[in-house]
Structure formats: structure tokens, C-alpha cells
Amino acid sequence: MKILAIHGSPRTTRSTTRQLTRYVLDGAEEAGAETELVDLCDLRITPCTACEGCAFNGICVYEDDMPVLVERMKEADGIIFASPVYIDNVSGQMKVFFDRLADAIHYQLLAGKYGCSVASTHTSGGDEVVAYQNHVLNYLAVVSVGGISVATGGDPLAVGSREADARALGRNLAAAITAGFSDPHQEDEIAGNRAFFKDLVMENRDFRPEEYDRWVARGWIP
Ligand SMILES: Cc1cc2nc3c(=O)[nH]c(=O)nc-3n(C[C@H](O)[C@H](O)[C@H](O)COP(=O)(O)O)c2cc1C
Numbered sequence: 001m002k003i004l005a006i007h008g009s010p011r012t013t014r015s016t017t018r019q020l021t022r023y024v025l026d027g028a029e030e031a032g033a034e035t036e037l038v039d040l041c042d043l044r045i046t047p048c049t050a051c052e053g054c055a056f057n058g059i060c061v062y063e064d065d066m067p068v069l070v071e072r073m074k075e076a077d078g079i080i081f082a083s084p085v086y087i088d089n090v091s092g093q094m095k096v097f098f099d100r101l102a103d104a105i106h107y108q109l110l111a112g113k114y115g116c117s118v119a120s121t122h123t124s125g126g127d128e129v130v131a132y133q134n135h136v137l138n139y140l141a142v143v144s145v146g147g148i149s150v151a152t153g154g155d156p157l158a159v160g161s162r163e164a165d166a167r168a169l170g171r172n173l174a175a176a177i178t179a180g181f182s183d184p185h186q187e188d189e190i191a192g193n194r195a196f197f198k199d200l201v202m203e204n205r206d207f208r209p210e211e212y213d214r215w216v217a218r219g220w221i222p
Contacts, residue, residue: 001177003028003078003170005037005118006069008094011084012039016120016159020150021082023163024118027170033078033177040093043069048099056207058103066100070109077177078114079142081133085121090129098136106197107211108220111141111190114176116169119149120159126151141190145172145181194220 005025009015018037025035043065053061060066073079083090090098104110117133119126126149134144148169152158175181198221205212215221 001033001078001174002076003033003035003080003173003177004072004076005035005080005082006040006073006097007037008040008081008083008091008097010041010091010093012041015084016150016152017082017084017118019159020120020148020162020166021080021118023159023166024080024116024148024170024173027167028078028174029170030167031171031174031178033170033174036072036076038069038072040097045069045093045096045100047096048102054103055106055204058107058208058211060100060103066097069097070101070104073104073110076113078116078173079110079137079140080116080118080173081137082118083129083133085119085125085129088125088128090132094133101136101140105139105193106200107208108141108194108197108215111218113140113142114145114173114181115142116145116173117147118166119147121149121151122154123151138186138189139193141194143176143181143183143186143190145169145176 005021009017045066046062046064083094115137117130119129130147130149137144150159150162201215
């Protein structure tokens with residue numbers, strides 16, 4: 001069982017969000033998971049320019065680190081999104097990464113995985129950023145088991161005080177992967193997205209035949 005955390009603070013090892021994410025991964029490891037944490041700021045990810053090149057063959061015109069990261073996401077059983085709150089939203093690094101997931105979302109390349117979200121903030125927006133990241137997981141057809149956010153108020157000990165909660169979240173994610181987890185609300189949302197993207201997959205059948213066939217095989221196109 002592999003769990004991949006994708007972390008969007010540019011403060012890397014000094015990051016509060018990263019420390020909180022580390023606790024979640026520690027909990028997952030206690031439950032038997034193999035874990036990996038990727039710092040987005042170590043990678044070269046070009047912002048999407050809406051050229052729609054990926055729509056034709058799934059390959060972005062930019063030859064950067066994003067394709068390898070998507071492959072690592074495909075290989076994982078669990079995915080964690082982790083970001084600091086920047087002006088009431090995810091960091092720019094995280095948003096650039098999200099925008100480059102359009103093809104993975106349209107073709108539901110990560111369907112069937114589980115995930116969760118992590119955020120840290122000084123004061124406000126932590127729960128909203130957790131909810132937003134979980135919403136992106138649902139766009140990817142990944143079911144979230146929840147999330148954790150910490151408002152530090154500038155206290156360097158604030159994150160440590162939530163270690164037990166963070167570890168519990170990691171154990172829950174590992175348990176979902178091994179035993180399954182159902183959330184009818186998220187499953188309805190994912191089914192609605194899939195019904196919407198189905199038209200695109202059918203329209204693009206001639207130049208993405210392997211994706212069309214995969215959708216038929218999975219019963220997503222009748
Ligand atoms: C550009 C920027 C924007 C921020 N915006 C907010 C904000 O809107 N609300 C808030 O409470 N804290 C805000 N903060 C504070 C960070 O969310 C907080 O320090 C967070 O814990 C940093 O996480 P990190 O150590 O993982 O980078 C902001 C910090 C930066 C650098």
C-alpha cells in the first residue's frame with residue numbers, strides 16, 4: 001500500500017504544513033503503508049496555458065516534471081494534498097499543479113483511490129482550504145476520508161499539539177485503502193462529474209481510443 005503526499009509550501013523543511021503532513025504519513029506508516037512526500041517547489045511545473053494540446057493525446061506541450069508526478073500518483077493507492085493558506089486559498093505552487101491536472105480529471109485517471117487533505121494557516125481559511133483540496137480529490141474521482149487544518153496563531157508548538165489527530169487521519173486513510181470506505185455524498189458528486197466528462201470522452205473517441213475503450217470497459221460508457 002503506497003501513499004503519496006503532494007506538498008505545496010515553498011518553505012520545504014521549515015514548513016508547518018509539511019510537519020503536519022509528516023504526522024499524517026507517520027500514522028499511515030503505523031498502519032502498514034509505504035509513504036512518500038513530494039515538495040512541489042523541488043519540481044519544475046509550468047503553469048497551464050490552456051493550449052488544449054493535452055486534449056488530443058494526453059501529453060502536455062511542456063516537457064517538465066508533471067508527467068512523472070502524475071505517474072507517481074497513478075502508482076499510489078492513496079493521495080494527500082497539503083497546502084498552506086495563502087490569501088484564503090492554496091499556495092500558488094499548489095494551484096499551478098492543480099491546473100495541470102485537467103487531463104487527469106477529464107479522463108478520471110485516478111479513479112478508485114482514496115485521499116485526504118492537510119492545511120496550515122496563521123488564522124483563517126484552514127478548513128476552507130482542506131475542503132477545496134478534498135473537492136479537487138473528488139474531481140479526480142478520489143474519495144477523501146477527511147482532512148486536518150491547524151491555525152497556528154504564530155505559535156511554533158501549535159502543529160505538534162495536533163500530532164495525535166494527524167496520525168489518526170493517516171491511519172484512517174490506510175484503513176480505507178485496505179478495507180474500503182464509502183461516502184454517498186462524495187460518490188454522488190463523482191458520479192455526476194463522470195456523467196459530465198463522459199460526453200468529452202465520447203467526442204474524443206477517434207483520437208483517444210484507448211481512453212474510450214477504458215471507459216467502456218469500466219462501464220462508464222454504456
Ligand atoms: C503569501 C502568504 C499568504 C498568506 N495568507 C494567509 C491568509 O490568508 N490567512 C492566514 O491566516 N494566514 C495566511 N498566511 C500565513 C500562512 O498561512 C501560515 O503561516 C502557514 O502556517 C504557513 O505554512 P507553511 O509553514 O507550511 O508555509 C499567509 C502567508 C503567506 C506567505
